[in-house]
Amino acid sequence: MSSLKTSVSKDMLRPTGRVVGIIKRNWRPYCGMLSKSQIKEARRHLFTPADRRIPRIRIETRQADTLEGQRIIVAIDGWPRNSRYPNGHFVKNLGSAGDKETETEVLLLEHDVPHQAFSQAVLSFLPKMPWSITEEDMKHREDLRHLTVCSVDPPGCTDIDDALHCREIGNGNLEVGVHIADVSHFIRPGNALDEESVKRGTTVYLCEKRIDMVPELLSSNLCSLRSNVDRLAFSCIWEMNHKAEILKTRFTKSIINSKASLTYAEAQMRIDSATMNDDITLSLRGLNKLAKILKKKRIENGALTLASPEVRFHMDSETHDPIDLQTKELKETNSMVEEFMLLANISVAQKIYDEFPEFALLRKHPAPPPSNYDILVKAAKSKNLEIKTDSAKALAESLDKAESPTFPYLNTLLRILTTRCMMQAVYFCSGMDNDFHHYGLASPIYTHFTSPIRRYADIIVHRLLAVAIGADSTYPELTDKHKLAEMCKNLNYRHKMAQYAQRASVAFHTQLFFKTKGVVNEDAYILFVRKNAIVVLIPKYGLEGTVFFEEKDKPTPKLEYNSEVPSLTVEDTIFHVFDKVKVNIMLDDSNIQHQKMRMVLVEPKVRPKIPRTILSFINVKNHHVVKWKFNPEEKT
Template sequence: MHEDIVAVQLLEKDNWVAPSSVVLQDDGESEDIEVVEEKEKMLKNVEKRTAKPSGRVVGIIKRNWRPYCGMLSKSQIKESTRHLFTPADRSIPRIRIETRQASVLEGQRIIVAIDGWPRNSRYPNGHFVKNLGAAGDKETETEVLLLEHDVPHQPFSQAVLSFLPKMPWSITPEDMKHRVDLRHLYVCSVDPPGCTDIDDALHCRELENGNLEVGVHIADVSHFIRPGNALDQESSNRGTTVYLCDKRIDMVPDLLSSNLCSLRSQVDRLAFSCIWEISHDAKIIHTTYTKSVINSKASLTYAEAQMRIDSPDMNDEITKSLRLLNKLAKILKKQRIDNGALTLSSPEVRFHMDSETHDPIDLQTKELKETNSMVEEFMLLANISVAQKIYEEFSEYALLRKHPAPPPGNYDILVKAASSKNLEIKTDCAKALADSLDTAESEEFPYLNTLLRILATRCMMQAVYFCSGMDSDFHHYGLASPIYTHFTSPIRRYADVIVHRLLAAAIGADCTYPDLTDKQKIAEICKNINFRHKMAQYSQRASVAFHTQLFFKNKGIVNEEGYILFVRKKCACGIDPKVWFRRHGLL
């Protein structure tokens, strides 16, 4: 099975084979066992071209079986109890099951577990476990994508909830130990519309010496989640908050994510602050890290913040702060890009839901404003500053984030696409790539640069968390930074909670504990949160794909302009795409 750990015996060279040119598509249509066995014989007709090292599986070291979601392919033989189950995950083979409920289960999303896999059978044997609901139903399909991507989404247990603070909650004198009171500052948050889990806020003011003071204030989640208890263990297991089109799967209970840890306006909140003294040309003079208490003066959307910056009639303290922040952010961004940081593109869409049915009624590409970039620059600066600090104090145990440089071959698709338009993309280093993307433009095809940046994103490696004592390459390729971590979103990322604990111990605001200075433990945490982060990304994409399907389901003929990014060697149906395009008069 996919991701089983197996032992493979290398065959003698005379027995090496090449990949078959025959496409045997397992398309999920209802088939009888006899038909399947006839197809299995076709597999033996493998064309021997340029042979490659070949082997055979001689043992299963570790199974990776789990319950699978999918649909029943009912046998066409009347009264038959033997049927095939087609998993939603196309990397998993179909499963033979026996059930007398086939008529009831047809057209339903069901869960099947595997019992075993006979040596001489193409398919494993299994049994029916649970009916999830009708295929195509929104709740059912959401449940399937969460299960298939292994996203923990069960309600928080009573054991977990028992470690939440008792309400009503207020800041006590004990909470103020090792904290500074910053409630007098004109702090504000800038987030997407409807955001309730606000974990970062900003301020900027002029100092008497002519320099500027800039503060990034992050929700102090680690104050409420103490090491080792059930709440901590559940947050660690979940690893990240998952944002689907129509719902959010929180990493921490709602009392924390949308209330006590959310830096909402006009309420006192505990924070962890990174404060710089900075010159008007964005040179950092001094950095301070401190636990704090803040009172945000405004919770703004990106559009509202942009309106304040642009409005000549607004000159209140919050607006002045935003203008200074925006000015500095532009300088910081230019410095990053000059150092070789990449500006890539990943098209994101926002769905507008019907208030009653919750079905998508409109979709649009997310519009990015200057204020999006403003917030991003200071979050990046805070993450880099904190990474340097925790590595100085805990060189063996710092939880960091790196982005490996892609192998040269990864860029082939990008270089080929650009050369088709007589453009050259240089990939020697991040700086060369960034510069050549900046100049890769076409007057007759203005969208070309965006397409190339989308393709460049596809060429990148996955950024990963790691323990500093177990790696020597810290470089973040995309940001062109020698060191990086995540500090700014502890409500929605467990990595940030660990980084907060390391930083608190580094400045003497909290004590350390054994697992925090154990390389193996930190490495285990990194492995889990890397997996959870990847699965969250996949489930979010699956949610967008499903809602896009729902949106177009009842539309008539819609004419829109589209762009082909690349053409694969084989379609899902096994047909050469060029043949398909010619057949439909598109080539």
């Protein structure tokens, strides 16, 4: 009796409450579709928002016939206490549902991505064309046009932020330079151009369009480090020995003239060529050699190498519809560029923190709480592998060892799963925090310096660095830690929303791709098991989806979920994490507003335990009588 009493009183101690008033409404304009009233010539209709968390909204309109099948924007006016739905009004018609332009507009609005054209006030602060470098621009700047600088980027890249050089110097050591577009030269604190850039926070890359953070004149022209033109840069230059140890570091505003704009493939071809020995190629070989040493050191230090199944769409040149999908292939040169960008970011972080310990803008990656790793540890254990998670180094080392000769893809799956255990990396102000560590990179300090064309955080870092080296003057907001902390909050939000918008764009293009494909049969691997489903990854398409075992209007199979192993038993078939299965992938467009990819298990076949003699039975569920008929000739 006493134990019962205890459990009751414990339950009663759970904090409970009720809403007594709403201080501030967090309403915004919502995208969605009209659910037209069935009553003839009715003026009151319901609007269904695209965001499933938002209730339907009652609106009045005479245009219901023309708005049917369209994506529209509705704003909420109020929510009467006695009403099931809020009241709102029609704002704007975005276009037909399913249309590519319309859906792109919807995903930008729903993820709060500022994407309107730049205003005249913003454009008025751009340099007048034709633009050239003046004597005034050369003040506090070093002329580095004689150096063999080149950039390495993805094909078709027009916003080139960074360029590199490497050469031997007299004492047998190497001089290595990372040259970053000097965007802060063109965007001055507090003007309309600066305010618009900080509001946008980041450039957003969708499948076939880019929402620039700064106007095109800067992003694709004056700040882009294109080849054979003079450009203003901010350079981080190291003297290194052949073991990639840094002997000296210096920072300087500069003027450079890039000798080549290469793609990753072109740079790789030069490095590998037996006949090419020109200055650009020699510089690339030197960089590549050092990058390999730097990467090895970083990994020995405990940095994580995590996998994500990224895909690229190949578009039809006329219709711009996706016609092919391929997983991104990473070359040695991708890694080469990445190593020097990381090194520059770390060097700059240390410099601005030494100068401004109270208001350096830094980036940290918190260590995940140990419970985050449960799923990873259990999944590895089910394959007789041990993953240690007490430190980033232990995790990195156990991931490296987690190989299976009979299942080469297992290591990639483990790394993908590890990514899901991670925390989000965030910007912060050094004077408002005391944990600076970047867990994923195993670095005690880190910031963003190398992409000022597409990230506003880097512009602030450039301004701090310029003040630190006496190349520019400070201004009040730059040394106000509260204002910087507020700005970091906005930047973190913008980065998160950009990420979500990018994912939504990939999801939409995936749907377009499968629209013309019909049903596709593919190999998949189980990433997670749930209580009534399995989550699978299809490597060929970098696509993830859920296979449900409980379906509407079908008899429910016997399900047993074991969270310890983890596994799910469906009838007599057991599913473990990382098992290989075959699925049919198809587009489910039954709900035009929420089209989704549907996955159905093909192999292994789940056989229901049903006596062959039973030809039919009646299932009473939710007060509906459903009649099932089984054919004894069928194998399933």
